Amino acid sequence: MKIALAQVNYLIGDFEGNTRKILEHIQKAKSQQADLVVFAELCICGYPPRDFLEFDDFIRRCYDQIQIIAAQCTDIAAIVGAPSINPNPKGKPLYNSAFFLANGKIEAEVHKTLLPTYDIFDEYRYFEPNRSFSIIPFKGKNIALTICEDLWNISDNPLYILSPMDELALLNPDVMINIAASPFHSEQAQERLDIMVRNTAKYQIPLVYVNHVGAQTELLFDGGSMVVDKKGVVQCMTKFFEEDFCVTDIDQLAADVNAPQNTTPDKIALIHDALVMGIRDYFKKLNFGKAILGLSGGIDSAVTLALAAEALGAENVRAVLLPSRYSSEHSIDDAVGLAKNLNCPYDLIPIDGAFSAFEKSLEPVFNGIPFGLAEENIQARTRAVLLMGMANKLGYILLNTSNKSEAAVGYGTLYGDMCGGISVLGDVYKTDVFKLAHYINRNEEIIPINSITKPPSAELRPDQKDSDSLPEYDLLDQILYLYIEKRQGPTEIIEAGFDAAIVNRVLKMVNSNEWKRQQTPPILRVSYKAFGSGRRMPIVARYLL
């Protein structure tokens, strides 16, 4: 049996667009004599549809599209994912379903059993879990069809009490097919492969796995759809970060031992490619062509500019240098150097005129209190007003350039440098931003080396350095990683060998700046614990403060 894997970039709620892509791939699969073509989880509406699922109108539109697609499945079968209505009056109103389309109609329907409800996932919010299991017979094969998480309860520390494949294995399946919406983080491709191999090892049948590709706001889907034979050997794997399509004959799999195994690229290269895709899709799916950003001469805005230029074309990314009275000459030189290296349009707009006007307006109420953090913030916000003014007037979306270390400890000005439509580096620790800069420079010096080597500074008062206010980033990022990604408490982190006073100070900074993070742009997610919808914290609280 020939099965086609269609790895497609969908847009949430774009029913016509998604259906058009699905129908194109069905034609392509037919032209390559496939018996069956497999699409990803909830491909009809895009993933994650979030609370659109609560609208009857939205669900009706999904059903309409399934009818249109089913009508085209005459001499081929297709598997598509969509929400379906739970006919039982008890329980959640929907299932997360896979529709098996053949003979011009819906031939079978299976529902997702394990509903991820952690990190960025909210599936139990919408869906009733499946409790009954059956096999889909097709052209002499028994297909065990599951949806994403259904195959993931195979670790040593299971999150669920049930494993759907254990139930389906009792029904003598010949092949597993899993339709997924498995978002990227820098370790996910390897983890996903391990899980799929474990499944084939356990159930001793081949597996066809189809994932989403493309960005949905902050969520990046990297693709990596695959066929794994019953010996755990990857027989084919689609591309990462782009649409792809392949056809395999699952009856020929066992012979083909020379097929490529997955080679997992370097973490920084993966993050680089993920961020470029994230920027590109954000703009493309919003029908927006042009980005603007403030270019300081520092490393964060330099890396953001280079990534955006790759994603959108250098001519479509406008850099604005916004020097303050405290900006150094070399910062301007470094910023201009980068814009020239990339061939991006740039402007120089000093902020001192507007900043002085603010100082003058506020003089009567500031009452002679000396220059301090408030004035630093006013400068950062003056920049934001200028950038947003250009964005609104001239048709750009502002890119945010903050990194994860800053976002974690609140080292940034809300409504100032924390503005933007999307945050490019908000899930990349400062120490990794340096690595990204070196990676961008891997062939030639694009980012001026001085932007990489000089001590980080906000340049909002004379001779300011980040290290005046924060521990050195090498140390800070290690503590942040243990707290944010590893969810260790102060006791564990201190026991790991870090200075107690610094640990307590850092954790307090993280928790006391939650209010800022909840007003910042969505952050392209590249780690398994990013700020945003995957990390939900109270604002008013007194834990570790």
Added chain:
Amino acid sequence: MKIALAQVNYLIGDFEGNTRKILEHIQKAKSQQADLVVFAELCICGYPPRDFLEFDDFIRRCYDQIQIIAAQCTDIAAIVGAPSINPNPKGKPLYNSAFFLANGKIEAEVHKTLLPTYDIFDEYRYFEPNRSFSIIPFKGKNIALTICEDLWNISDNPLYILSPMDELALLNPDVMINIAASPFHSEQAQERLDIMVRNTAKYQIPLVYVNHVGAQTELLFDGGSMVVDKKGVVQCMTKFFEEDFCVTDIDQLAADVNAPQNTTPDKIALIHDALVMGIRDYFKKLNFGKAILGLSGGIDSAVTLALAAEALGAENVRAVLLPSRYSSEHSIDDAVGLAKNLNCPYDLIPIDGAFSAFEKSLEPVFNGIPFGLAEENIQARTRAVLLMGMANKLGYILLNTSNKSEAAVGYGTLYGDMCGGISVLGDVYKTDVFKLAHYINRNEEIIPINSITKPPSAELRPDQKDSDSLPEYDLLDQILYLYIEKRQGPTEIIEAGFDAAIVNRVLKMVNSNEWKRQQTPPILRVSYKAFGSGRRMPIVARYLL
């Protein structure tokens, strides 16, 4: 048996503070000869603790507090709520539990069965549902102890396939006790009462119900703890919006038929009291005394100022008038009039100096394009820079004054009038803001009548009116309510009699402004569908656009 109801205002993560309050109430219950004192769901850590629950350190601290409290339960029993560790390696790592403390130790522990995972609730994110049921025998009574949602699966359209009280009813309980974290919205008090009465009607035993009171950032808990006898008659009900305590003898209940039934106050009065509590707790729990806001002479900032003055004391709320070159004289008069009526400190800082400086800085890049929306936004952002400058320099938190109608359609400037630490009116439609203004003026004219009667205007260009850009609020709010609260699609709303072009335009405005709403402050929640954590929408999407 005498049971005390302790309705307490907790702070999330404030283990020492919460335990101190619990111990004080245990003492009070002892002094009134209570046999048992009942506290609310997850009272040990506060509700909702959100992802703090994913920290082992946080869970350990909960256990530590339970030990401290149990030690004090020697001649009295207490029921407290806290997370507990699921001993089964399969499934979610925690339960949402109620601890029955007596004889100086944990005598029993029950777990929550129905885990609300909708709107603002995320309980399945953290907790494994309970699957076994038992009764707690105490002083000759069988107690059926449940947690919040466990009693709510009693409607005609059940969200869950199981009803815990049906299981417990088989074990011949004498009394139901339910510990809850049931947040306020304007219809919740009545709904809650109906549900409790339905339970007593069904199971024919009395019910003791203890809720949280106080605000946790945007979530407002209104209290309204109660004892309902087996005939469905409310025997006592604690106060709304404040801490309260009462003791009832459940053996005497049936005789006391003259006890007060709940009288549900008027919706606008409820919202008023809820918002005042929300502002007060936000500041108090952050250890912050003083608020600042921009006072325009319009109704939104007027109502916000009046509510804040009631919550924090007029002397602690500073109003700043920030007239633009387009502001009308009467706006300044109305704003000054209100500040004087309330006796709030106020300043007048014209924005034209800074705005002109921005115009001058941007002239080279704006290239002679005529005045438009960008310049309106720059004025709104200039105000935000001034307000945030004063907040940072002088120690205030900025109150956001946007209403729900504006937030819905994106009629506001991000990083401008959409700034603030907390949004007071962001869940109140404009038509209800008018009603709130009249309610505030119920005894005397506090808000100048001109602020209420004049046509709403942003005053960011000559002769601007909200109605230039938006349908009249009477119409707009009806459509928004059907879409947001009732989750109706365009077909249903048009069928209800609204003009198709207007409906499609309004729904498009709502969906295309999701990016703005996700960068705005938390919004005090007073409806059953507020913008914020209870309404989760994709930003990049193409539904109804």
